[in-house]
Amino acid sequence: MVRLRFAPSPTGNVHIGTLRTALFNFIIAKKLGGKLILRIEDTDKKREVGGSVDNLLKVMKWIGVEFDEGPHIAGEFGPYTQSQRFDMYKEYYIGLINEEKAYYCFCSPERLDIVRTEQQANKQAPRYDKHCRNLNPEEVQKKLKNNESYVIRQKMPEQCEIKVHDKLRGEICFHADDLEDQVLIKSDTTPTYQFANVVDDHLMQVSLVVRGEEWIPSLPKNILLYKAFGWTPPEFIHLPLILNKNGGKLSKRQGDVAVEDFRSKGYLKDTLINFCALQGWHPREEGKEIYSLNEIIDKFEINDIGISGAIFDTDKLDYLNGYYIRQLDSDNLTNICLPYLKENIQKTTNKKKQTIEYAKKVVVLEQERLKKLSEIGELTEFFFSDTLKYEPTLLIWKKSTKEETKNNLRQLYDTLKLIAEDNWTKDNLKEQIVSYIKEKEGKIGDYLWPMRASLTGKSASPDPFEVAEVLGKEESIKRILDGINLL
Numbered sequence: 357m358v359r360l361r362f363a364p365s366p367t368g369n370v371h372i373g374t375l376r377t378a379l380f381n382f383i384i385a386k387k388l389g390g391k392l393i394l395r396i397e398d399t400d401k402k403r404e405v406g407g408s409v410d411n412l413l414k415v416m417k418w419i420g421v422e423f424d425e426g427p428h429i430a431g432e433f434g435p436y437t438q439s440q441r442f443d444m445y446k447e448y449y450i451g452l453i454n455e456e457k458a459y460y461c462f463c464s465p466e467r468l469d470i471v472r473t474e475q476q477a478n479k480q481a482p483r484y485d486k487h488c489r490n491l492n493p494e495e496v497q498k499k500l501k502n503n504e505s506y507v508i509r510q511k512m513p514e515q516c517e518i519k520v521h522d523k524l525r526g527e528i529c530f531h532a533d534d535l536e537d538q539v540l541i542k543s544d545t546t547p548t549y550q551f552a553n554v555v556d557d558h559l560m561q562v563s564l565v566v567r568g569e570e571w572i573p574s575l576p577k578n579i580l581l582y583k584a585f586g587w588t589p590p591e592f593i594h595l596p597l598i599l600n601k602n603g604g605k606l607s608k609r610q611g612d613v614a615v616e617d618f619r620s621k622g623y624l625k626d627t628l629i630n631f632c633a634l635q636g637w638h639p640r641e642e643g644k645e646i647y648s649l650n651e652i653i654d655k656f657e658i659n660d661i662g663i664s665g666a667i668f669d670t671d672k673l674d675y676l677n678g679y680y681i682r683q684l685d686s687d688n689l690t691n692i693c694l695p696y697l698k699e700n701i702q703k704t705t706n707k708k709k710q711t712i713e714y715a716k717k718v719v720v721l722e723q724e725r726l727k728k729l730s731e732i733g734e735l736t737e738f739f740f741s742d743t744l745k746y747e748p749t750l751l752i753w754k755k756s757t758k759e760e761t762k763n764n765l766r767q768l769y770d771t772l773k774l775i776a777e778d779n780w781t782k783d784n785l786k787e788q789i790v791s792y793i794k795e796k797e798g799k800i801g802d803y804l805w806p807m808r809a810s811l812t813g814k815s816a817s818p819d820p821f822e823v824a825e826v827l828g829k830e831e832s833i834k835r836i837l838d839g840i841n842l843l
């Protein structure tokens with residue numbers, strides 16, 4: 357049975373690329389009937405951010421990525437947090453030293469600095485000069501006895517080609533000269549990412565590694581370590597890079613990159629699943645972009661993962677979110693919009709406008725247009741305001757005049773007043789008002805624009821009949837009168 361793992365480091369919020377990796381691992385595990393492990397790679401304590409793991413688990417739960425083994429579930433290959441496995445690593449690095457595949461390096465940070473500076477001055481790539489690679493055993497023992505500080509480095513092969521394999525890209529060649537004798541164990545005896553990652557993938561019987569393209573430079577190092585141990589490496593799939601619209605690296609400076617930020621802005625989980633899946637997966641059905649998680653699992657083929665960079669297109673993200681918002685039923689949508697309406701609701705003194713029923717009417721009216729939930733507050737503020745603030749000129753349509761507008765609003769006021777509250781529906785309002793305008797041989801815009809503007813105080817909003825229905829008779833009439841008085 358294929359075993360996959362998702363191996364994030366606990367360094368803060370969940371980057372959208374990290375979510376994509378988790379999701380692809382989950383989808384592939386499901387597709388192949390395999391198992392998915394969550395392993396926390398916390399070997400670098402300096403980079404660790406408190407609360408990251410809880411936060412990660414929360415995000416995974418929200419999205420629906422489930423694990424078969426992990427720190428929160430246990431399993432027969434645990435512990436699943438690397439800092440709890442430090443004792444297990446010793447026999448493996450001692451084994452490599454005994455077989456002369458790794459060695460103690462006693463070079464001080466100061467010496468390494470000098471070497472690096474010299475290399476830079478000579479325009480050479482900075483790398484360890486293998487000073488301790490051939491120390492004689494007595495010397496090593498003496499230094500160890502003296503408690504000299506050391507790291508353990510792997511003896512990398514010299515002057516040869518290293519061929520590695522990626523399931524999507526085929527063979528990739530690296531030159532041994534480009535790889536330095538990598539540190540496996542740091543001076544505080546904790547393992548490096550390179551070491552712990554390989555040992556754990558082996559011990560946890562991982563057979564397929566799915567991770568981002570940024571890890572390709574690690575691949576030859578991983579493979580050489582497997583070789584040093586005499587272990588069979590897993591298969592590798594490197595997902596394409598996620599790029600910004602200009603083809604550069606996706607960075608915080610260009611906008612949100614953390615899943616938590618997308619969530620708090622009101623992107624739905626179905627949107628993020630659909631969007632992340634399309635960051636690398638090219639479904640065969642042409643023109644189809646909407647995919648639920650189940651459908652993705654059903655249709656997914658490893659061969660349909662691309663290798664060229666996936667463009668992070670926020671317009672597409674908004675489009676998908678708009679689609680999924682439109683699929684929600686009104687109760688559900690109202691509930692998830694409530695946090696974003698809180699400020700508006702707090703501002704009004706009108707009890708009726710503080711009810712869920714009112715919020716629901718408002719939300720349903722905006723559902724068609726809504727791209728993210730966080731927009732709902734600003735879009736609907738006018739529904740909750742006790743009095744609107746706007747420039748009187750907003751009420752005047754194109755070539756119309758102030759007098760004409762005032763006159764038209766007054767006629768609308770008189771007509772609307774006669775419509776019974778029971779008949780205060782958008783369809784009836786439209787019928788009555790439009791036939792009134794026709795009868796008067798007036799221009800639609802000269803009436804409906806000032807009506808809409810006086811009801812909303814905005815130049816763009818839903819149509820006046822829809823707004824009037826939600827506001828109710830009393831409030832609509834009051835707003836039109838306020839408009840008349842403003843002119």
Ligand code: GLU
Nearest residue numbers: 363364365397553567571
């Ligand atoms: N801990 C690495 C990360 O933060 C894992 C890389 C890998 O999957 O090998 O993504």
